Amino acid sequence: xxxxxxxxxxxxxxxxxxxxxxxxxxxxxxxxxxxxxxxxxxxxxxxxxxxxxxxxxxxxxxxxxxxxxxxxxxxxxxxxxxxxxxxxxxxxxxxxxxxxxxxxxxxxxxxxxxxxxxxxxxxxxxxxxxxxxxxxxxxxxxxxxxxxxxxxxxxxxxxxxxxxxxxxxxxxxxxxxxxxxxxxxxxxxxxxxxxxxxxxxxxxxxxxxxxxxxxxxxxxxxxxxxxxxxxxxxxxxxxxxxxxxxxxxxxxxxxxxxxxxxxx
Amino acid sequence: xxxxxxxxxxxxxxxxxxxxxxxxxxxxxxxxxxxxxxxxxxxxxxxxxxxxxxxxxxxxxxxxxxxxxxxxxxxxxxxxxxxxxxxxxxxxxxxxxxxxxxxxxxxxxxxxxxxxxxxxxxxxxxxxxxxxxxxxxxxxxxxxxxxxxxxxxxxxxxxxxxxxxxxxxxxxxxxxxxxxxxxxxxxxxxxxxxxxxxxxxxxxxxxxxxxxxxxxxxxxxxxxxxxxxxxxxxxxxxxxxxxxxxxxxxxxxxxxxxxxxxxxxxxxxx
Numbered sequence: 001x002x003x004x005x006x007x008x009x010x011x012x013x014x015x016x017x018x019x020x021x022x023x024x025x026x027x028x029x030x031x032x033x034x035x036x037x038x039x040x041x042x043x044x045x046x047x048x049x050x051x052x053x054x055x056x057x058x059x060x061x062x063x064x065x066x067x068x069x070x071x072x073x074x075x076x077x078x079x080x081x082x083x084x085x086x087x088x089x090x091x092x093x094x095x096x097x098x099x100x101x102x103x104x105x106x107x108x109x110x111x112x113x114x115x116x117x118x119x120x121x122x123x124x125x126x127x128x129x130x131x132x133x134x135x136x137x138x139x140x141x142x143x144x145x146x147x148x149x150x151x152x153x154x155x156x157x158x159x160x161x162x163x164x165x166x167x168x169x170x171x172x173x174x175x176x177x178x179x180x181x182x183x184x185x186x187x188x189x190x191x192x193x194x195x196x197x198x199x200x201x202x203x204x205x206x207x208x209x210x211x212x213x214x215x216x217x218x219x220x221x222x223x224x225x226x227x228x229x230x231x232x233x234x235x236x237x238x239x240x241x242x243x244x245x246x247x248x249x250x251x252x253x254x255x256x257x258x259x260x261x262x263x264x
Numbered sequence: 265x266x267x268x269x270x271x272x273x274x275x276x277x278x279x280x281x282x283x284x285x286x287x288x289x290x291x292x293x294x295x296x297x298x299x300x301x302x303x304x305x306x307x308x309x310x311x312x313x314x315x316x317x318x319x320x321x322x323x324x325x326x327x328x329x330x331x332x333x334x335x336x337x338x339x340x341x342x343x344x345x346x347x348x349x350x351x352x353x354x355x356x357x358x359x360x361x362x363x364x365x366x367x368x369x370x371x372x373x374x375x376x377x378x379x380x381x382x383x384x385x386x387x388x389x390x391x392x393x394x395x396x397x398x399x400x401x402x403x404x405x406x407x408x409x410x411x412x413x414x415x416x417x418x419x420x421x422x423x424x425x426x427x428x429x430x431x432x433x434x435x436x437x438x439x440x441x442x443x444x445x446x447x448x449x450x451x452x453x454x455x456x457x458x459x460x461x462x463x464x465x466x467x468x469x470x471x472x473x474x475x476x477x478x479x480x481x482x483x484x485x486x487x488x489x490x491x492x493x494x495x496x497x498x499x500x501x502x503x504x505x506x507x508x509x510x511x512x513x514x515x516x517x518x519x520x521x522x523x524x525x526x527x528x529x530x531x532x533x534x
Contacts, residue, residue, distance in 0.1 A: 086415050087414075087415060087416055089411070089412070089414045089415055090414070091414065092413065092414015092415065092416075093414065095414065095416050096414070099416065106406070106409050106410070106413065107405075107406075107409065108305070109306075109402065109406070109437065110305035110306060110310075111305075112402040112403075112405050112406055112409075113398055113399055113402040115402070115405065116398045116399075116401040116402040116404075116405055117398050119401075119405075120398070120401060132391075132394060132395055132398060133307055133309065133395065133398075134307045134308055134309035134310075134352055134356070134391065134395065135305070135306070135307025135308065135309070135310075135350045135352045136350055136352070139303070139305070140305060174409070174412070175405055175408040175409060175412065176408055176411075176412045176415070177408070183401070183404075184401070184404055185397075185401070
């Protein structure tokens, strides 16, 4: 190794990598880096290539403890599936001043709510979000995309192939989450997603408009005459998806929890 | 921060803070009136959940009549303020009216209309309960965000959250502010004032007044702003001035506890 005079310890290398990296580093990424250097440089660098992920985790842990005990103003944080150096939160006011970031960098409630729906239900489309929030969200989605907190995750197979949105790595970093599983109640809210999907599938299956688009495979399932008539009317106002769904649902859904509330 | 220096990063349609020239008495119509363009990003479900909380009623047994009356009142307030309210608010008003009329029918006749023995309120309840869960999740995210606001990435990078198009309300919802507004309007009606002289109030003047007060006072009571106001017009102008200042991030509204008093404070500028 020509340009290395004193061979550093594994811990030092990891510390340096984290210091320079702009994005959180995974153990796998660190390991890959060590192996690539070993291939290129050979010699003593090969020793590091033998380090397993548990070895790396141990070195990282040591680094973590070192930084904490020395109180250097920054520490190793675990966010977005990886590790990164972060300043101590108590030093925020001075950094804010230095960086001239006077303003609050928090999202507004409507933006947070939209983001929460996307985080729990991803990938999900704009109409799906609007069905939950009950109000248009295009401006908010545009804003969240601009902030790179969400991204376009694909297109839904539904008629019109609407965009589907999902959260980004920046989202995890912004909220300091290691992964989406750190969101509380994610299991429950995902289950709700399934129920919702079933309901929606049911709703589209008995919509003549959707049936026509999907070909002969989806005949009106449980449509009595009255319902078909009503749906035909709904078809006329097709843009209003929500309204349509509400109409269909009044007939076809039953309540999942309580069956009947006491009448006033 | 003075209002002569509009903060950077405001969405283009935002009217710049510089205030129009003072109106002269012979000015027939204040054509240069500061026009406030405020988009409301809260929807009808937000308003309903707010009312349910405020009225302390059971979400599973919503007193439709009472909530509908309140809902329509808030809708009227928003219209009076000329806020850009989503059309969904009107749709929801219609839905509520329909529910109300259905519930007014005697049970025997109701059964004829509904083949299924389902409470007509259920669809709404389901929607509200589902949305409420996401609102709670949003509050969780907000807490995380709050604890991390002093953390900066390498090179001082941070998610750049400047361009937010809506009124940046955090702890206080628009509906909380509207409640105070409604109360202020109610008070003047009660006092039954006599003829009010042709006073002209403008949003611009009110912005000026609030900013001036906040230069010396750290916090001012939001409700207190209206305490000596005798005209509806003045109250409307003051309210819009506060909304505009919040939107421009010059002022923040703080509410220590749910439905507690709302205070206005300067936004700490860096």
